[in-house]
Amino acid sequence: MDNVNEDDDTSLLVIIVDLNAYSWGKQVELAEQNIDSTSGSRFITLSTFFEHLVIFINAYLLLNQENQIAVISSNVGESSFIYPSNHVDTKDKSISFKISQSLNNISKHLIEEIHLTSEENSSSSSFSAAMSLALCYINRIKKDNSTIRSRILVFNISPDVSTQYIPVMNCIFSAQKQSIPVDSCILTSTDSTFLQQASHLTNGIYLRPHRQDHLGQYLLSSFLIDSYSRKFLNVPTLKTVDYRxxxxxxxxxxxxxxxxxxxxxxxxxxxxxxxxxxxxxxxxxxxxxxxxxxxxxxxxxxxx
Amino acid sequence: MKIFQYLSSLPENEIQDLYSDAFTCRAVLRSLPPRAKQYLMRLLVVDSISMQSVYQWTTQSSIQAHKDAIRKLLDLKILTRVPNPKGVVSQDQLFLNQRFKDNIKDSLTDLDSVVLKSVKDNQSAQQHIKPMTVEELDKYSKGQWEKVLYYLSDEGKAPPELVSDLLLSSNLTKKNGTSIAITSEGFKFMLKDIYTQIWTLIIVYLNTLESRGRPRKEALIFLFKLSFLTLGKSYYLADLNPNQRDMLFDLKEFGLVYVRSEKSDVFYPTRLAISLATGRTVSLMNDLAQEISTSQKDQGYLILETNFRIYAYTQSSLQISLISLFVKMLYRLPNLAVGILTRESVRSALLHGITADQIVDFVKQNAHPNMVISGYPEVVFEQIRLWESERNRITYKKAVLFDSFPNAESFSKTVTFAKDQYFLVWFDETKKMLVVNDEGSEPIRNYIKKNFT
Known part of the structure; x- marks a missing residue:
């Protein structure tokens, strides 16, 4: 207790949100189909997901005054920072308010942007680019604050693209080298090979919630655990990993x-x-x- | 952690009242150890949970820490434990305090909660007042806190009434005739980290508030609220109620907040206030603590020579006044103060209740690297201890005196018995008197009863 450093759980969390409009569109269909079945996986729509996400971010910021956060969107063909961003100029608001505002903006633009991209290359998001952005950002923050514990949380909805295998693996290895855990929350019904490997290699949490309408609870009880607390708390891990x-x-x-x-x-x-x-x-x-x-x-x- | 001890010591209804304030709940949550925080977040969405299930959260290697965390939450009355009706301990149910739960839940869904509205940049510009920068605030709070410590170590200075009252009632200083002198507690206090120092005084302050007929609950809530303000922003005094405003001016004495003048209508929280509730947030406090004790740990400034001379390479009058508690200061140069340890100077420190070990530890802790390399002057330390033992030439021990033995034989036999049992302290053959230590009184009495009556 006397040692100040011992109990420090200050962390930096970079959230990568998969905002592939096509995948979320498919999700809506699934959500409607499964709406009255009481068992099995249920799916949520983008707006519900944002609500859960904002609560999670709020909880994360509540835990420690100095907790830092960044949100990166991984979209079709491009990845960009949602927070911190220089577009929003509501100075006096809380961080979670800013994030939720920009998320709402994004969901509006998402539909407009669909028309700009062609169907062929839009099946998957540029996950590797978002991952690289996250790693670079962490690297930059670590320069100023070398003791901060950082981790990446990925919300995945679009299927893996095998063309991205090499850049993704490179990202995973550099995350592993810097001991940055990559947590993955899979919102589809199929597992992601990339993220299974990413979480396994970096000692992150891999979870595919069975009931997505309770996503908030999954987030609070599993993904809120900072990398310091993981040393002494049991976290969900994978039993089998697809290493292909x-x-x-x-x-x-x-x-x-x-x-x-x-x-x-x-x-x-x-x-x-x-x-x-x-x-x-x-x-x-x-x-x-x-x-x-x-x-x-x-x-x-x-x-x- | 001081704040927890304090909160745990509060009566049940008072702490329940505190938890009805959302910001108090948040501040308490923040200042909990990481493990307890995680447990609370998990409990937010369930009604109750059995001890057995909670037990499975932790890894086997850290069960002790797990128990400590649960204990802490129970002590703070955040969790309540309801025994299983069948008496199975592992099936005891844990409940989260309803108010606490509701408040935290609310703050999770509340996107736009602001404790107090901050003054907009352009508004303060209109009033032609230059806003304070973060550096200026740091400098100010550091200066204010140094002043408090300075009052403690320097008898000549007369501190503001509030500070001197607090120092007195916290037993850090004591009245010595007309002047006020530092106590042994005060000396130990000086060696502690700044966070512990502030909380020690704040808790005394809260207790004195109670005796002045003002509710300490409100004061605590206000303190917690302060920790949610943003550093470098100013806030309107008009948004506070009169009690809070009074308290604000009290806190100004410790450098927790900055108010330009009595007439000023805005105030700035300083780093000290913001990190008060979460003292463990290292990066905030470290800079400040390091500056205040400029060189206390990392680079010592004291050189003590075997000729009892002490050289202090420092510019801080606080450090010099601290040394002068047990050193006779000879002269002071811009970056150096020279003094000599004399019997009188050390004795005056000893009279204040400072112990020789405290002095030796202080010198060792603040030793200049060069002195560490060449070795401490053990002979000086030995002399300081001798000066201390000079004051303790008489030691008191409980003992029992036996006299008027009927004859020489019974006396000599009792003496031999006492000697054999190592009870004997003193005896006189001619006066037939025997003194034994406290443990010996009963056996000797029995021995005499058995053999000579």
């Missing part, structure tokens, strides 16, 4: 693939040289033979 990697050549998630012996790049098809490090492979073998032998031996992932 995606190949470097076609960005497909592969169960079995070829691994470069020099740089460990993964390929789904055999090629005579590694495109990443340029190593030429001299060994020749019959690919058909390999396929039959490997499928009979095991079906497990090769690069676990």
């Amino acid at each position: 990697a995606s190949c470097f050549c076609h960005k497909k998630i592969v169960d079995i693939g070829f691994v470069c012996s020099v740089c460990l790049s993964i390929y789904c098809k055999y090629s005579s040289s590694c495109t990443t490090c340029g190593t030429k492979f001299t060994i020749k073998f019959n690919i058909n033979q390999l396929k039959t032998s490997s499928s009979s031996s095991s079906s497990q992932s090769e690069n676990k």
Whole structure:
């Protein structure tokens, strides 16, 4: 108790909110379908989600006077800061008020922006870009305040895009190196491979709430725990993690693939040289033979 | 943590009253240890929970801390424990204080709660008053608090009535005839961190408020509210009620708030006030604490030589007046004060109730790096302890005197018995008198009864 540093839970929380208009649109359908079923997963719409989020932010800021927060939106093709931002000039208001205001603004513009983007590249948000923004921001804050404990909380709704595999993994590894936990809250019915790996590698919390209408409670009881308190409180963790990697050549998630012996790049098809490090492979073998032998031996992932 | 001890000591109904104020609830929540905060947040959305379930929240390695956290919440009457009717302890239900719960819930959904409206920048510009910067406020609060400490150590200065009253009633100083002198408690107080110092005085202040017929509940709530204001902003005095305004001017003496003059219509909270409720927020307090005790821990400023001379490399009159409690000051240069430890100077400190160990610890804590390298002058420390023991040449012990033994034989036998049992303190053969220590009185009495009656 005497040691001042010991009980310090001051933290910096960067929230990445997935604001993919298409995914949220699909969510509305799901929410309507599931509205009267009492069991199983229920879904919430964007506006309800914002309400839960603002309560969570309020609770987080309430816990410690010096807690800092940043909110980043991960949108189709772009990521930007929601808070802190230089657009809002309501000086005298509380932080949570500012955030909720900008969130409301965003949800209005979201529909307008849909017309600007074409259907093809809009299925998923640029998660890796948002993640990089978050890591850079944390880095900047840490320069001024080196003792602050930082973490990232990701709200995910759009499916993983395998083209983003390499940048996302790079982000995860740099978060791991700086020991920044990446917490993930999945709002769809399917797990996200990227975020499972991110949370697992960085000792973060991975949770897919079964009843999203109680999201606020999930947030308060699990995601509010700062990285200091995680040392002594039990937190929900994953039992099984999908570790499958995606190949470097076609960005497909592969169960079995070829691994470069020099740089460990993964390929789904055999090629005579590694495109990443340029190593030429001299060994020749019959690919058909390999396929039959490997499928009979095991079906497990090769690069676990 | 001082504030918790204080709150826990309040009577049940008073603390319940306090929890009806939303900002008090928030401040209490903030100042709890991290673990307790998390527990509270989890309990917000449930009606009651069994001890068994709460037990599962913690990891096995930190069960003691878990129990402490629950204990603390129970002490603060935030949680109530209702025993299981069947007597199964693990099934005891925990309830969150209803008022506390409602208030915290409200503040979670309340987006726009402001304690007091701050003065807009352009408004203060209209009145042609330059607003205070954060640095100016820091400097001011530091100066004010140094003054309080200065009153404590310097007998010559006459502090404002409020401060001197507080120092007296908190037992940090005592009246010595007409002058006021520092006590042993006061000396220890000087060595504590600034946060503990402020709370010590604030609690005494709250208690004196009660005796002056003003409710301390209101004062506490006001203090908690202050901690939610923003540093560097000014607030209207007109938004406060008369009691709060009175208190504000009291708090000004400690440097918790800044008011330009009696006529001024705005006030500024300082860093001290804002971090008062959450004293543990390190980064805020550290700068200030470090400045006040400029070099107290990181870079000492005292060099004590074996010839009893003491050199203090400091400019702070506070530190010099602190040393002069036990040192005879000889001369003072711009960045250096030189003094000598004499029997008289140390004895005057001892007479104030400061102990030799306190002096030695003080010198060691503030030792200049060079002195640490070359080693402390143990001979001086030894001499200070000798001067102390000079004052304690007589020690009192309880003892029992036996006399008028019937004959020499019974006397000598009793003496041998007392010697064997290590009870004997003193005896005289001719007068037949025997003194034994306190433990020996009963056995000796029994021995005499058994053998010689």
